[in-house]
Amino acid sequence: MANMFVRSARVLHGGAMNENQHRVQHVDVAVVGGGAAGLSAGLVLARSLRSVVVIDAGEQRNLPAGHVHNFLTSEGWTPGEIVATGRAEVESYGGEVIVGRVVEAVAQEGDHPSFVLGLDDGRSVHARRVVIAAGATDRLPDVPGLAERWGRDVLHCPYCHGWEVRGRRIGVLATSPNALHQVGLFRQLSEHVTLVAGDVELDHHALMNLRVRGVDVVRETAAEVLVTDDRLSGVRLRGGEVLELDALVVAPFFEARADVATQLGLAVKELEM
Template sequence: MNGTRTTERYDAVVVGGGAAGLNAALVLGRARRRVAVVDAGEPRNAPAAHMQGFLSRDGMPPAALLAVGREEVARYGVDLIDGRVEHIEAAASEEPGCVVHLAGGPVLHARRVVVATGLRDGLPELPGLAERWGRDVLHCPYCHGWEVRDRPLGVLGTGPAAVDQALLLRQWSADVVLLAHTLELTAVERERLAARGVRVVEGRIVRLVSDDGRLRGVELANGRVVPREAVFVFPQPVPRDALLFGLDCARDDNGWVTTDRTGRTSLPGVWAVGNVADPRAQVVTAAGMGAAAAFALDHDLAAEEIDRAVDERRASGAALPV
């Protein structure tokens, strides 16, 4: 531990206070575990006004969900720490555990750790795009398709996933345009788009045009502006996983942390849940991942405690129960 004094000890430290992290903390708090949630306040969905597809919370502002979640976990004695974790290291002991170093703050000793730090969306560098992100520049039809149904929609051809995105969006609007940009479409792709009723507009995109706080269209290199009220783009998901790989957790062939179905990583005592482990996870999915990790983590702690109690009983010379 490099001589640094450990100031607080917890059964579990959850890094990240989004849906995944808070739901893990909720389950563990209800299991009477001593838990801390450390959150830097940078949720992925902060630009969005509302979230969808979460039963009983459909249309709720993301910030409101987190506020309610923080209130709920606090009822069970969970410590909520506003701060940033700089790094995590394995504890210098035989049993699983980690030392969690906060920026400018205390050092926490955790018997187990849940990393729920999420991801950031790597957006194409097109003028006007970032400013409208989460408003009328969108990425997930299941998250936002209903809200822009029957409106003129565009799909930015900034990557190979754009074709499938355009084909899918046709369910929500009869007016869908694929702005090819740098894509070189195959004959099969063009046939599928035509059969689905998706128009293709050729030409390089130079910027998104907005006026009075609303998207108006997409400007091409030849000066033409294609009127659109909302556009979809597939961002590059970039996991916030530096803490995990500082612990040498294993990765898959695509560079993402590998976990079992409960979120357990290759390092004993460390779980990864939510978008840091699965870029496709929506809010409701991430919350479920947090719960699954908490169940497994608590069983892990209980097994350790039972084994220790048995060893202590044997060491005391107590007779075997009849």
């Protein structure tokens, strides 16, 4: 119990020294993260007459993409438009959206368990319940030039952005055997698909099937993503050869933004996808 007191005291007085230093807000529910998930939770809770605050650091995973697709009623909107509209909907029912980051979280046990969240501007939110909707970040393959094109013409999801590159020259960069699955999906959208297989071990029969379906397989690794006039124009292979492309598909490693969860004592477990 003493330890708990020390930890919560640290939350209440931690963070930057400014006028918010001692401001404590009490709510039924605090939602950590204001992307699609957190704002949806905030909307439902506000409409259920809970006092709710959504705290969002504004780093939605899809921000690098120009437009959002397959999101019924918001087809083709920018990620920013969806966030702005979602925030307004939460606020229209009395929910509050705070633009800021939760930097410290403490669970308080006892007869009435609750949570204290410390924000980066020094204020604190005291909540009876917490929803963690902090999303994930994408760890990308380490190829020079690749990260700069992420969400534009370096893609991962055939449903999000496949239509935009239909019929074009698409490379799939293998970082695991799952690349075969991505090749199969993108092959439905274009006849010009090349698997840059590198030294990833791939099932022999699956590779034969791809070749039968007209997929080129290159047994080399990518050295550099090439850009011409602000468009991806190809990939330079380790051997020096240039593969001309319009889009490159990768499979990022999804890393949960788990800081708040781990501070509350939750363990992070790796899942194979």
